[in-house]
Amino acid sequence: SQELEQSPQSLIVQEGKNLTINCTSSKTLYGLYWYKQKYGEGLIFLMMLQKGGEEKSHEKITAKLDEKKQQSSLHITASQPSHAGIYLCGAVPIHGMKTSYDKVIFGPGTSLSVIP
Amino acid sequence: DGGITQSPKYLFRKEGQNVTLSCEQNLNHDAMYWYRQDPGQGLRLIYYSQIVNDFQKGDIAEGYSVSREKKESFPLTVTSAQKNPTAFYLCASSRSGTGDQPQHFGDGTRLSIL
Numbered sequence: 001s002q003e004l005e006q007s008p009q010s011l012i013v014q015e016g017k018n019l020t021i022n023c024t025s026s027k028t029l030y031g032l033y034w035y036k037q038k039y040g041e042g043l044i045f046l047m048m049l050q051k052g053g054e055e056k057s058h059e060k061i062t063a064k065l066d067e068k069k070q071q072s073s074l075h076i077t078a079s080q081p082s083h084a085g086i087y088l089c090g091a092v093p094i095h096g097m098k099t100s101y102d103k104v105i106f107g108p109g110t111s112l113s114v115i116p
Numbered sequence: 117d118g119g120i121t122q123s124p125k126y127l128f129r130k131e132g133q134n135v136t137l138s139c140e141q142n143l144n145h146d147a148m149y150w151y152r153q154d155p156g157q158g159l160r161l162i163y164y165s166q167i168v169n170d171f172q173k174g175d176i177a178e179g180y181s182v183s184r185e186k187k188e189s190f191p192l193t194v195t196s197a198q199k200n201p202t203a204f205y206l207c208a209s210s211r212s213g214t215g216d217q218p219q220h221f222g223d224g225t226r227l228s229i230l
Contacts, residue, residue, distance in 0.1 A: 031215045042122075042206055042221035050216065088158070092215030102215030106159040 004091055004107035012113045013079050021074045021110045023089030029069045030102065033090040037109070043088065046074075076112075084114045118143045122207050122222035128230050129194065129201060137192045137225045139207035145220075147213040148190035152176060153204040153224075162205075165190055166213040194227060202229050 005024045013019050023032065031050045035043040047056045049065035049072060056063055060077045076083055086109040092102040120141045129135045141148065147166050151159040161174030165184040179198025184190055190209075194201045204226050208219040 033218050035221075040204075040224070040226070042120075042223040043208075045218050045220055048216075048218050090159075090219075102213065103161070104215070104219060108156060108158045 004089055004105055006087075006089060006107040006110050008110060009108070010111040010113075012115065015080060015114055015116050016078055019076050019079055019112070021087050021112070023072045023074070023091070023107050025070045025091055025093075027070065027093055029065075030092040032065055032069075032072050032092075033104070034063050034072070034074055035088045035090060037086045037088060038084075039086070079112075079114045081114045081116055084112055086111050120207060120209055120220060120222035122205075122225050124225060125223065127225055127227045129227060130230050132196045134193055134195050135227065137194070137205055137207075137227070139190045139192065139222060141188055141190075141207075141209045141222075143209055143211075143220065144187070145209035145211050146187070147210045147217075147219075148184065149208040149210075149219060150174075150180070150182065150190070150192045151206045151208065153206055159206065162192065164213070201227055203227060 007022045033048050034046040037043045047063045052067040052069045054065045062075045065072045088109045089107045090104045123138045149164045150162040152162055153159050160176050162180050163171055163174050163182045165171035168187050171182050171184050179195055181193045204224050206224045207222045210219045211217040
């Protein structure tokens with residue numbers, strides 16, 4: 001069955017440092033989403049990537065999707081305590097034809113702590 | 117502001133009792149979803165609905181039921197048949213069920229057993 005892996009499982013960084021979180025699929029993806037979750041709260045949508053090689057940025061967060069559309073990285077520049085939380089990737093496995101419903105599968109998440 | 121509202125934030129269930137979790141959205145989205153989140157297991161899909169008066173089972177539907185009588189509402193009932201209901205429940209919606217429309221989430225309901 002289709003699964004998403006995330007690495008690292010958890011990350012502790014000093015404020016101001018850069019960091020990268022990875023999301024890997026064993027199969028080619030139709031689309032990939034990045035979400036952020038604070039403990040006990042809902043998921044906040046960050047970015048969606050659909051094209052191989054695509055890169056998007058929002059404030060100090062940049063996400064890339066590789067050319068094969070099987071791996072994505074989320075990079076945070078000059079981390080701040082406000083970046084702390086759990087980062088989850090969600091992905092739609094590619095279909096032969098676009099259907100009216102595309103199930104989203106989620107990775108297990110990467111827990112990020114930022115030390116002031 | 118548009119968004120998804122889940123209530124209550126915390127819920128306690130006694131043995132043998134059914135409880136209902138509320139989910140309302142004012143985003144005019146067609147598709148709505150219920151997920152269960154357990155530590156270390158990520159999100160698992162319980163039920164989804166692509167349109168009013170229609171819904172489909174997800175991966176872990178046993179012990180749960182839903183209804184979709186109105187576009188903006190998608191309540192989830194956790195029945196007494198669900199033997200391990202303690203979890204964090206998340207409701208989401210999207211413009212459509214296709215993969216190019218990201219899902220937007222509510223703040224969740226934490227259900228515990230008394």
